[in-house]
Amino acid sequence: MTGNERLIADIMGAQEQLQHLFAYDRSDPLFSTHLTMQQLKILMLLYRLGDTSGRELAGLLGVSLATLSGMVDRLVAQDLATRAEDPHDRRVRRISLSDAGKTTIGKIINAGAEKQHRLLNRLTAAELQTVSDGLQAMIRVAVEETTAEAAADAAELFGSSPSGKA
Numbered sequence: 001m002t003g004n005e006r007l008i009a010d011i012m013g014a015q016e017q018l019q020h021l022f023a024y025d026r027s028d029p030l031f032s033t034h035l036t037m038q039q040l041k042i043l044m045l046l047y048r049l050g051d052t053s054g055r056e057l058a059g060l061l062g063v064s065l066a067t068l069s070g071m072v073d074r075l076v077a078q079d080l081a082t083r084a085e086d087p088h089d090r091r092v093r094r095i096s097l098s099d100a101g102k103t104t105i106g107k108i109i110n111a112g113a114e115k116q117h118r119l120l121n122r123l124t125a126a127e128l129q130t131v132s133d134g135l136q137a138m139i140r141v142a143v144e145e146t147t148a149e150a151a152a153d154a155a156e157l158f159g160s161s162p163s164g165k166a
Contacts, residue, residue: 022116027111039080050096051096054068054072075101
């Protein structure tokens with residue numbers, strides 16, 4: 001195993017340990033909600049995509065429009081989602097997160113942040129700088145990879161290479 005491979009294995013192991021140490025804090029909002037897995041998926045998709053048509057959501061979830069409609073009805077009844085007519089096509093219903101839905105998803109996504117802040121507060125300035133530098137490097141390569149994947153997806157969708165040449 002090369003030096004880099006050993007470091008990667010150490011980092012992955014440390015990250016797994018941290019995930020276990022944060023598991024209770026991160027899972028608490030999931031256990032305290034009475035949402036089904038499908039409802040959570042809908043809320044997460046709405047969080048990621050924003051205002052979305054029912055047909056698009058049904059396609060992403062692999063369910064019929066009628067099935068999705070029932071799931072969304074329950075989310076609307078719980079004030080976690082809203083449904084509105086599309087201003088450009090009255091036949092289309094747009095589904096969005098309500099303020100309560102945004103709060104619910106925010107609690108799930110940010111679960112464990114308080115504990116993380118407490119732990120980071122115990123590090124020295126040099127240790128904090130090291131952690132910050134490492135995370136910034138990870139963000140940089142993640143953005144690069146995401147951008148490359150999006151370009152490849154667009155090229156595949158439109159039948160051209162990422163450089164724009166067919």
